[in-house]
Amino acid sequence: MVHKRAVRHAAFPRVTYGPMLQRDHERIANLNNIYNCNNVEAIQMLRMRRAPFYALVKTFRERGLLTDSIHTSIEEQVAMFLHVVGHNQRFRVIHNTFRRSTEIISRYFQQELYAIWELRGEMIKPASMNTPTKIKNSYRWFPYFKDCIGAIDGTHVTAKVPRSMYVAFRGRKHYTSQNVLAAVDFDMRFTYVLSRWEGSTHDASILDDSLLRPDGLQIPDGKFYLRDVGYACQPGILPPFRKTRYHLNEFFYAKHRPLNARELFNLRHLSLRVTIERAFAALKNRFKALDQKPFHTFDTQVKLVLACCIVHNWILGWGEDELFEEVVSFDEVETGHGVEAGDNDA
Known part of the structure; x- marks a missing residue:
């Protein structure tokens, strides 16, 4: 009796592989x-x-x-x-x-x-305690923000998760994502990154968790980070004034100057905090694995977030390149529209 495997193999001709030189x-x-x-x-x-x-x-x-x-x-x-x-x-x-x-x-x-x-220990380092050069050399921010060491925000990174986790990872973005908390200095370098959180989790909950972790975000006494209006004011975190114009289109596209001290503060707060938005844009522009549907396991997706931030900081150590120039500079837009020309009258 002929074995079934032998019959199956005999049905196909043997393939002879040639040398792999080509x-x-x-x-x-x-x-x-x-x-x-x-x-x-x-x-x-x-x-x-x-x-x-x-x-x-x-x-x-x-x-x-x-x-x-x-x-x-x-x-x-x-x-x-x-x-x-x-x-x-x-x-x-x-x-x-x-x-x-x-x-x-x-x-x-x-x-x-x-x-x-x-390389994470030497590439993702806490921000310097010295006043950032960007603030020190600008009348708009110095001395008002002289103790500011960076900006904090969250971003959504597309995630692929098992069906059982789908609901938790689908938030306001209408697709499954990780909600990643990060802090940057004003050279667009990442100084802290926390990933793995579900996309439906509120940014404030992630920040509270980070502040309680032994290896979480450390804010030295007398220093603070800038944050958007979605966060409450607390020690070390400075959000803008609520119920006051803050977003870019409310100033530039409507061609309105700041009308009072609170609006002027919000405008200058935004012009500094937007650094982290530019950092996220540069990161996702360079590494499409963070901006498109992934195909790795979820644990690998989590590790990739920090790995890409490490490589981002490594590249910045060698100067900016064309990929960074593709990200619109808020400072150039602000100067071009002339919103702050004569804003000291506010």
Whole structure:
């Protein structure tokens, strides 16, 4: 009696695989194109210039966070990771680009994610206690905000969760999301990040939880963060005046000057607090994995939020690039409309 497996195998012709030289040549040519491109092309592919990319690779190699294998260098491992988070590409798409199996890509992706997390202690640091240069050099903010060390806000990051968690993660955005709390300084660097919260959770509840955590947001005595009107005034948190014009369109698009001291305070409060909105916009503009439907497990999605903030801070350490210039500067808009021209009369 012929075994069923033998019959099934006999029904299909045997495939003879040839040498993989052509595939290897294509991969090497593609990698050389990435490594030897100019900065404009590097930003398009790797989401950063060549200098911070090679510095990141050097850091991983010197600290032993990543190692070269027989067939895959650290440069290729980092490039694959940046392609995934920068363009939100699935592993099977990266497979066609880098000519690696999806298993290898997945393995190196997790290793790269771990390596980036190891940098969180030095890249996500509390804000400086000194008066920020942006405030010190501006008559609009100094000395009124001289003790301000940054801004706090929440943002929604698209999430894919099991059906049993769907209701909790679907909030006012009408899609499942994480509600991420973050703090930034006025150089647009992230100084604190808290992810994993459900999209339906109110921002104030997340902030209260963060302040109670042993490793949560620390606000030194005498210093404060700026926050929008959705939060109550409390020690270390300064929101704008309620029931007073605050939003951008209420001043600029309506072409109304501040009419009293409260409106003037709200306008200057907004012109500083908008820094965190610009930081979120720059982060999601650079890393599409945070702005589009993800395909990773939820635990990986949570880790990716902090990992992208770490890489964001790393890139800022090497100066801004074209992706940051795409984010509209509030200061330029404000100056262009001339709202504060002569606003000291208010």
